[in-house]
Amino acid sequence: MRYALVLSLLVSWAAPVAAAPSGPMCEQSSVQEQLHYLRRLSLDLRGHLPSVAEYEYVTQQGTVSAQQIDEMLTTEGFVERMRNYHRDLLWVNIGGQRLTGNMWRLSGPSGTSAAMWVNNVARTARYRGGRVGCADFESSMSNGQITTRPHPDPEMAANGVVQEGWVWVQAYWNPDQPVKVCAFDAQEHEIVDNQTNRGPAQIPCNNFYANRSSECGCGPNLRWCLTRDSEIQVRRSWDEQLLRFADAIVRGDRPYSELLTSREMEVNGPITHFLKHQTQAPGNAYLVTGDQGYDLPDDLGQHQVDEWRSVTRSSMHAGVLTLPSFLTKFQSNRGRATRFYHAFRCEAFQAPPGGLPATDDDCHNEPNLTKRCGCKYCHVSVEPAAAYWGRWSEQGIKPLIPEAQSDAYPAFDPACGPDGNQRGSLRCRLYYVNEVFAEDDARKPYEGYLRSYLFADDLGEQNGSYSANIESGPQAMAQTVLDPGESRFAKCTSQRIFKHFTGRDFRTTESALEGQLSSTFQTGFDLKQLVRQIVTSAEYREGARFGLIKEEGGEQ
Amino acid sequence: MRIASLLILAVGCTAMEAPTPPVQPAQPDPHFGDHWSQVEREDPEQTWAHPDQVPMGQMPRRLEVEHLRRSIPLLFGGIQWEDRNERSMWDVLSRTLGEADYLEVTESNADPSPLFAKFMDDMAAQVCGKALDRDAHTAEANERLILRHPDVKSNLRFLRLKLHGIAVAPDNNEAVDAYYQLHQTIQAQASSGQAWLGVCMAMLTAPEFMTY
Numbered sequence: 072m073r074y075a076l077v078l079s080l081l082v083s084w085a086a087p088v089a090a091a092p093s094g095p096m097c098e099q100s101s102v103q104e105q106l107h108y109l110r111r112l113s114l115d116l117r118g119h120l121p122s123v124a125e126y127e128y129v130t131q132q133g134t135v136s137a138q139q140i141d142e143m144l145t146t147e148g149f150v151e152r153m154r155n156y157h158r159d160l161l162w163v164n165i166g167g168q169r170l171t172g173n174m175w176r177l178s179g180p181s182g183t184s185a186a187m188w189v190n191n192v193a194r195t196a197r198y199r200g201g202r203v204g205c206a207d208f209e210s211s212m213s214n215g216q217i218t219t220r221p222h223p224d225p226e227m228a229a230n231g232v233v234q235e236g237w238v239w240v241q242a243y244w245n246p247d248q249p250v251k252v253c254a255f256d257a258q259e260h261e262i263v264d265n266q267t268n269r270g271p272a273q274i275p276c277n278n279f280y281a282n283r284s285s286e287c288g289c290g291p292n293l294r295w296c297l298t299r300d301s302e303i304q305v306r307r308s309w310d311e312q313l314l315r316f317a318d319a320i321v322r323g324d325r326p327y328s329e330l331l332t333s334r335e336m337e338v339n340g341p342i343t344h345f346l347k348h349q350t351q352a353p354g355n356a357y358l359v360t361g362d363q364g365y366d367l368p369d370d371l372g373q374h375q376v377d378e379w380r381s382v383t384r385s386s387m388h389a390g391v392l393t394l395p396s397f398l399t400k401f402q403s404n405r406g407r408a409t410r411f412y413h414a415f416r417c418e419a420f421q422a423p424p425g426g427l428p429a430t431d432d433d434c435h436n437e438p439n440l441t442k443r444c445g446c447k448y449c450h451v452s453v454e455p456a457a458a459y460w461g462r463w464s465e466q467g468i469k470p471l472i473p474e475a476q477s478d479a480y481p482a483f484d485p486a487c488g489p490d491g492n493q494r495g496s497l498r499c500r501l502y503y504v505n506e507v508f509a510e511d512d513a514r515k516p517y518e519g520y521l522r523s524y525l526f527a528d529d530l531g532e533q534n535g536s537y538s539a540n541i542e543s544g545p546q547a548m549a550q551t552v553l554d555p556g557e558s559r560f561a562k563c564t565s566q567r568i569f570k571h572f573t574g575r576d577f578r579t580t581e582s583a584l585e586g587q588l589s590s591t592f593q594t595g596f597d598l599k600q601l602v603r604q605i606v607t608s609a610e611y612r613e614g615a616r617f618g619l620i621k622e623e624g625g626e627q
Numbered sequence: 628m629r630i631a632s633l634l635i636l637a638v639g640c641t642a643m644e645a646p647t648p649p650v651q652p653a654q655p656d657p658h659f660g661d662h663w664s665q666v667e668r669e670d671p672e673q674t675w676a677h678p679d680q681v682p683m684g685q686m687p688r689r690l691e692v693e694h695l696r697r698s699i700p701l702l703f704g705g706i707q708w709e710d711r712n713e714r715s716m717w718d719v720l721s722r723t724l725g726e727a728d729y730l731e732v733t734e735s736n737a738d739p740s741p742l743f744a745k746f747m748d749d750m751a752a753q754v755c756g757k758a759l760d761r762d763a764h765t766a767e768a769n770e771r772l773i774l775r776h777p778d779v780k781s782n783l784r785f786l787r788l789k790l791h792g793i794a795v796a797p798d799n800n801e802a803v804d805a806y807y808q809l810h811q812t813i814q815a816q817a818s819s820g821q822a823w824l825g826v827c828m829a830m831l832t833a834p835e836f837m838t839y
Contacts, residue, residue, distance in 0.1 A: 103794060110792040114690070114839050119697040123789045130794050148697075155693060164729035400729075574688045 102130055109135050112606060115572050116140070117148030118155075140606060144599045150322050153598070156571055157317040160414050161391065163310050165399045170302050170345070172354040174282060177256065177289065177296045180204075186237035186251035189289070189296060193282040197266070198255035201232035205253035210236035217254045243292040243344060243373045244301050256296075258288025278351035294348040294373075304341040304376060312337060313396040315379065326596040328560065331390040331415065331549035334383055336365070340375030342395075343367045357501050358467025360478065364388060387462070387470050389546035398468045404523065408456035408548075415552050417563035420449035438513045439526045454526070454537065459548035461523025461541030464502070471502060471521065473542075480521065482541075488519025561593035565601060572605050584610060687838040689737045692717055692724045699754055702789065704772050706757045708750045720746060739837065747832050755827035759820055773827055779810055786826065791835040806830070 109129050113121040129135055143149060157163065173191040180186055184204020189195070195202045203222060211218045219233035239249040240257050258276075263286040265274045274280035276287035277295045289296035297305075315337055320329050338346075347367055350359040364385030371378055384393070391397050392411065401407040412418045427445035428434055434444035441451045462471045462480070471480035480502060485491055487499035489506075499505045504517040504525055517525045527538040540547065552560035565588040570576055577585045592601045605611055690698075696717040700707055708716040722728055724743055725736035758772040765771050776782040783803040784795045795802040806826050814822035830836060 106792045111839050119701050126788050162729040162733050
């Protein structure tokens with residue numbers, strides 16, 4: 072082992088060195104203090120250690136100049152540092168979220184299929200009569216039909232199971248390299264005859280009707296189906312989209328309040344393809360819509376992962392609060408409100424000590440959480456805050472637009488109401504208070520209303536109604552913290568950024584600094600100015616490395 | 628807990644600024660197993676390092692994994708800490724080293740834990756070894772990563788500045804003596820290359836490098 076001797080010597084060397092007596096060893100020259108300051112600035116602002124040349128420059132100059140700090144603030148390293156801050160702030164990672172059902176999931180060749188196929192019982196039963204893929208031969212057509220052969224297993228063949236061959240397809244995820252796909256799965260028909268006696272006579276092949284005909288496949292270039300990798304790309308792209316959104320504000324010196332208000336956003340190939348072609352799949356049809364309130368570029372293919380285009384979102388949108396990554400990470404409206412409070416108000420919901428009664432107390436039967444014992448301490452604030460997302464699907468990213476040419480979501484929909492003819496539909500069950508949901512007397516009056524309206528008018532005399540929050544949306548939520556009167560966003564951001572760079576909260580003795588930082592920040596939401604103020608403050612500079620610490624009472 | 632863990636790194640102040648020459652191997656005190664040293668916590672000379680007595684703003688912080696991920700290639704001419712498949716070990720060990728993934732862990736852990744220290748030993752061994760290999764094939768002294776000066780103490784001063792941000796004056800031998808002794812000890816038993824490997828590893832795993 073090459074390092075064995077070195078390591079053994081290091082171990083024996085390290086102990087006596089570090090245990091040496093202290094005495095005045097920690098005294099530092101002012102130049103050394105500046106070198107430590109430079110080191111800290113570089114790590115905090117750029118994310119890496121200074122170069123030897125930078126150390127030597129400061130040694131010659133005797134001080135870290137304001138210009139050096141400003142230069143650090145304009146580096147991509149600073150943008151990257153703030154990217155990490157935002158990742159931490161909003162827990163940016165939606166890995167693991169399923170974006171579609173198995174009926175639209177292409178998997179690779181396996182023991183039961185010679186080519187890529189959709190391993191879904193509904194599909195395979197209609198194509199082949201059993202849960203098998205295709206056989207290993209190039210597919211052919213006969214009389215306009217895909218040629219099939221009996222399955223080589225006699226027992227399966229006796230049960231009518233057949234197999235087709237494969238075809239070469241230029242898949243959307245890599246147009247340059249054709250892939251082998253089972254012929255049934257590779258079909259490109261847009262609309263076909265319904266082979267069942269349920270539903271319309273003709274059905275589209277890109278939505279939940281697709282399993283009603285053996286002529287429905289994954290569409291041209293397989294565009295309606297996802298692979299494991301393409302699904303991962305969409306998730307990663309949404310995370311990247313949020314981080315790029317924040318990057319652009321930092322890099323462009325735009326007011327930091329735009330984090331909550333801007334309607335500008337970027338989309339790349341995977342996002343564009345998903346929203347254009349894959350939102351009608353089962354599991355997606357009610358939670359995602361191709362119409363997100365912005366126009367998608369026409370010139371982006373799914374494989375263009377690193378190509379990003381700017382789009383402007385509709386007035387329903389508000390900064391990060393309606394970005395897919397945020398909505399998917401925090402899937403319930405209460406979860407979204409809780410994260411908002413934590414990240415941008417620096418407040419948490421917490422019941423007072425002893426506030427939660429015993430679980431068998433009858434008071435728990437109160438259906439309204441703003442009134443239920445124990446729960447009310449938080450939910451009297453949580454419910455009105457959550458209501459701001461009342462027009463966004465939970466467990467999804469779909470805007471519930473009140474007035475639209477199709478797929479509209481009025482506040483009250485008679486079809487989902489007590490006498491409605493669609494009360495049992497998925498749409499009513501997902502988004503409206505329906506008969507299942509309204510099984511008790513307290514909920515009955517809300518039947519047929521969007522679920523976010525449940526109890527929204529019933530906070531009691533002291534707290535009033537919060538139904539207006541539902542219609543005003545997340546942008547109104549943002550304004551509640553941007554309002555200069557309360558300055559919650561400015562105060563909270565100042566606290567968070569200060570802690571980010573110093574590693575600690577404000578001390579009680581630093582209220583003047585805290586107030587100065589937040590009031591300055593409120594005037595223009597200038598993030599770099601805030602950071603500059605912090606890293607040039609005495610509080611930051613004195614927080615140099617432990618090696619510079621003077622004993623209490625000692626001279627600085 | 629975090630503060631207590633930081634103490635493990637913080638105790639190195641005296642070693643950092645003016646280490647004394649090492650005495651020959653002492654038996655490690657079995658009751659205290661921090662990575663670098665034995666420390667008598669009750670020693671009044673060192674009570675300044677106790678977290679309760681260090682002003683809040685002056686507590687050292689361990690370098691983040693991201694700091695190391697970005698700094699190591701910059702310090703060592705693009706050399707990275709990698710596994711056999713050339714995957715970044717910072718990414719492979721991201722969770723183990725304390726980085727949050729925001730799926731199961733939402734807060735990064737910057738404790739200088741024994742596990743972290745162990746992997747930093749591995750990192751230092753690999754990175755320093757690669758850097759010395761490259762230096763051995765670099766004719767121009769100014770382009771070398773570690774072996775910049777033929778004089779040992781001059782080179783130690785260069786490395787103290789490069790890795791620790793500590794400027795050691797030409798007439799100040801005290802601040803490099805410990806590393807000089809280490810170099811001499813290893814060289815006497817092995818080779819010059821091994822001696823510089825030991826020095827590089829010691830510097831990369833020292834509190835002066837790992838904290839800020």
